[in-house]
Amino acid sequence: MHPIYPLDLNFLNRKEAIAAYLIPYKGGAVLVETGSGSTVKELSQNLWKYGLKPQDVTHVLLTHLHLDHAGAAGWLAMQGAHIYVHPVGEQHMKDPEKLLSSAKRIYGDKMDFLWGEFLPVPVDKLSSVLDQEQIVAGDLVFTAIHTPGHAEHHISWLFEDTCFTGDVGGVRMPGVLYLRLPLVPPELDFDKWRQSLTRLSEIGFQNIAPTHFGIYEDAQAHLRLAKQILDENELWMESTFTNEKPIELLRELYMAFLNEQGTKLGVGEETLKTSEVANPSWMGADGLLRYWNKHRR
Numbered sequence: 001m002h003p004i005y006p007l008d009l010n011f012l013n014r015k016e017a018i019a020a021y022l023i024p025y026k027g028g029a030v031l032v033e034t035g036s037g038s039t040v041k042e043l044s045q046n047l048w049k050y051g052l053k054p055q056d057v058t059h060v061l062l063t064h065l066h067l068d069h070a071g072a073a074g075w076l077a078m079q080g081a082h083i084y085v086h087p088v089g090e091q092h093m094k095d096p097e098k099l100l101s102s103a104k105r106i107y108g109d110k111m112d113f114l115w116g117e118f119l120p121v122p123v124d125k126l127s128s129v130l131d132q133e134q135i136v137a138g139d140l141v142f143t144a145i146h147t148p149g150h151a152e153h154h155i156s157w158l159f160e161d162t163c164f165t166g167d168v169g170g171v172r173m174p175g176v177l178y179l180r181l182p183l184v185p186p187e188l189d190f191d192k193w194r195q196s197l198t199r200l201s202e203i204g205f206q207n208i209a210p211t212h213f214g215i216y217e218d219a220q221a222h223l224r225l226a227k228q229i230l231d232e233n234e235l236w237m238e239s240t241f242t243n244e245k246p247i248e249l250l251r252e253l254y255m256a257f258l259n260e261q262g263t264k265l266g267v268g269e270e271t272l273k274t275s276e277v278a279n280p281s282w283m284g285a286d287g288l289l290r291y292w293n294k295h296r297r
């Protein structure tokens with residue numbers, strides 16, 4: 001088994017909020033996820049700890065193009081890495097203008113502070129990856145599993161007995177088994193998400209490595225809980241959204257619902273806070289409202 005090193009990108013000075021995963025091999029290193037443009041310094045420092053430079057990264061496997069996962073891909077391509085994405089995300093990596101303008105609508109003038117620079121990836125440094133396609137780096141083999149639900153262009157990467165689940169497996173912090181699912185607009189889809197979780201369960205790998213945060217050896221229990229939490233969220237939406245409420249109130253109610261869910265599972269306050277940084281609840285309320293208007297109204 002090859003060692004996998006979680007790199008803590010120390011996002012907004014929070015430990016264990018955003019990870020990139022490092023797998024060194026004879027010819028260099030593979031990185032699953034890149035963190036954001038605002039954490040490239042931390043990324044370099046982390047690589048340095050393992051005796052590596054950014055120029056040693058040969059392959060970057062992205063789960064999807066959200067800014068906390070793929071924000072430094074263009075920068076890594078400039079250092080020489082080749083970037084692998086879902087076919088639906090390829091165009092946005094070449095020309096991130098559209099992606100960035102929709103992110104700007106969400107984050108406004110905090111955009112640069114939060115996410116830094118999102119550079120485009122040159123065409124000759126970019127490949128799209130089909131479902132079940134394998135990427136080989138030296139003696140390492142990674143398999144792409146297309147897993148929509150959180151985003152249409154989401155890939156989970158299977159490597160030996162570990163699966164890097166990006167956001168589709170939810171957000172988990174070390175400690176008690178507790179998950180939050182980032183139900184973000186605009187592509188949230190409960191049915192596709194459920195199918196993706198079932199598919200991941202059926203593969204039967206032992207370790208699960210969500211980008212937020214860490215590697216856990218109880219992948220099956222994790223995925224079961226993810227499905228349960230997905231169902232609970234959908235039920236909550238159905239009972240809450242039936243009569244019209246302003247978004248501010250929905251955001252408040254949703255945060256209360258998540259905190260109650262967490263407390264029931266025995267989660268401490270610090271973990272709830274880090275979950276909130278990695279996966280803000282207001283965005284979940286917005287995602288649910290968008291989904292409700294699109295699919296249920």
Ligand SMILES: [Zn+2]
Pocket residue numbers: 064066150151167182
């Ligand atoms: Zn995401």
